Amino acid sequence: MRTQVCIIGAGPAGLLLALLLRRENIDCIVLERRTADYVLGRIRAGVLERVTVDLLRRAGCAGRLDREALVHEGFEIAHGGRRLRIDLKDLAGHTVTVYGQTEITRDLMEAHHAQGTNIVYEAVDVSLHDFDGRPPRVRYRRGGVGHEIACDFIAGCDGAHGVSRESIPAAALATFERRYPFGWMGVLTDTPPVADEIVYANHARGFALCSMRSRSRSRYYVQCALTDTVDDWADARFWDELRRRLPTDLADGLVIGPPIEKSIAALRSFVAEPMRFGALFLAGDAAHIVPPTGAKGLNLAASDVHYLSRALIAHYRNRDDGGLETYSARALARVWKAVRFSWSLTNLLHRLGDDDFTPRVQQAELDYLERSRNARAALAENYAGLPLED
Numbered sequence: 001m002r003t004q005v006c007i008i009g010a011g012p013a014g015l016l017l018a019l020l021l022r023r024e025n026i027d028c029i030v031l032e033r034r035t036a037d038y039v040l041g042r043i044r045a046g047v048l049e050r051v052t053v054d055l056l057r058r059a060g061c062a063g064r065l066d067r068e069a070l071v072h073e074g075f076e077i078a079h080g081g082r083r084l085r086i087d088l089k090d091l092a093g094h095t096v097t098v099y100g101q102t103e104i105t106r107d108l109m110e111a112h113h114a115q116g117t118n119i120v121y122e123a124v125d126v127s128l129h130d131f132d133g134r135p136p137r138v139r140y141r142r143g144g145v146g147h148e149i150a151c152d153f154i155a156g157c158d159g160a161h162g163v164s165r166e167s168i169p170a171a172a173l174a175t176f177e178r179r180y181p182f183g184w185m186g187v188l189t190d191t192p193p194v195a196d197e198i199v200y201a202n203h204a205r206g207f208a209l210c211s212m213r214s215r216s217r218s219r220y221y222v223q224c225a226l227t228d229t230v231d232d233w234a235d236a237r238f239w240d241e242l243r244r245r246l247p248t249d250l251a252d253g254l255v256i257g258p259p260i261e262k263s264i265a266a267l268r269s270f271v272a273e274p275m276r277f278g279a280l281f282l283a284g285d286a287a288h289i290v291p292p293t294g295a296k297g298l299n300l301a302a303s304d305v306h307y308l309s310r311a312l313i314a315h316y317r318n319r320d321d322g323g324l325e326t327y328s329a330r331a332l333a334r335v336w337k338a339v340r341f342s343w344s345l346t347n348l349l350h351r352l353g354d355d356d357f358t359p360r361v362q363q364a365e366l367d368y369l370e371r372s373r374n375a376r377a378a379l380a381e382n383y384a385g386l387p388l389e390d
């Protein structure tokens, strides 16, 4: 088999890249280790920056999003029994769009289905060869049968535990990591959200988050110990703990219901540099992870795909390799700003330990946010999303 771009991973990064390339008649094959249903079963954050929505529109994949998504003009930070509103529209000049990653993935899958893209699900033992100078090849097995794809480029969109980054010689890669000593216990319910906008809560007992997928589906989180398992969080304990961490008016208005999903996520910041090695380009979680505070993960995957798709299109259309040469530096410049932002928001909102120093510093920063429009504007600009650089 031969293709122009072999894409590893059918998460949002791989599917969006494939869609943007196919619109320019660039041939690609997507190899995914899991089934489509498994990919759709993963629940992740759902706050989209304008840049991400624009890209989905450009890919011709925003019809349902434009009809169904919630547009949020602000969000809230609850602390000390008060609720501080960050007015994104006023402070940053634009809004965010609340639409679950699962729904985006479903829309991308449907667009590909309509176009007949070659997405190979249950492709196991994927291995990458000759991407350091010779024409690259990708091997995989499906149903016990071995296959080989010859290609011009490989896009490694296979997430944090994929094969692409692992295939780059360790000496060619620098990695940077911060692990946080806590996790998020998350619950999805078919109940109306407790507030119209997303609420992040800083509380002495730990962080809490009230989010949503729609007007009738809510997503709630509480900070938990890294050693906790879902079994440690019976429903009653979860709702109790969430209420205790919210201001009274919110706690009183919370509508609870049977969870349709419960999971624990560890928090991690991670960056691998560079994001290119020869003909192999990394995009999305394959190259970087951010903690979910601020919901930047999917937005970063989208901005990587923006830069990478433009670079590949310029290569095939105009024989211009400038974008391929600068891809890694451009993508990383945006990645590090989101890494900084999500790290700082994580530090501001979580219980970081047992000391009494950090809570005081957090209170000072929250007080500064209350009083300073400039401080709120900086937060809003980062939350709503920094512009793409040309």
Ligand code: APR
Pocket: 008, 009, 010, 011, 012, 013, 014, 031, 032, 033, 034, 039, 044, 045, 101, 123, 126, 157, 158, 159, 160, 161, 162, 163, 164, 283, 284, 285, 286, 296, 297, 298, 299, 301
């Ligand atoms: N071979 C083929 N596919 C693989 C392999 C492999 N060896 N390893 C992983 N995959 C697949 C996974 O099964 C998954 O479907 O690659 C896909 C990667 O998808 P994601 O993990 O969703 O990563 P990405 O597409 O970069 O999405 C960006 O946004 O909200 C954030 O972190 C969140 O996943 C999210 C990210």
Ligand code: PHB
Pocket: 044, 045, 046, 047, 198, 211, 212, 219, 292, 293, 294, 295
């Ligand atoms: C979510 O809805 O799952 C969500 C929202 C905002 C975040 C993180 C997660 O910062």
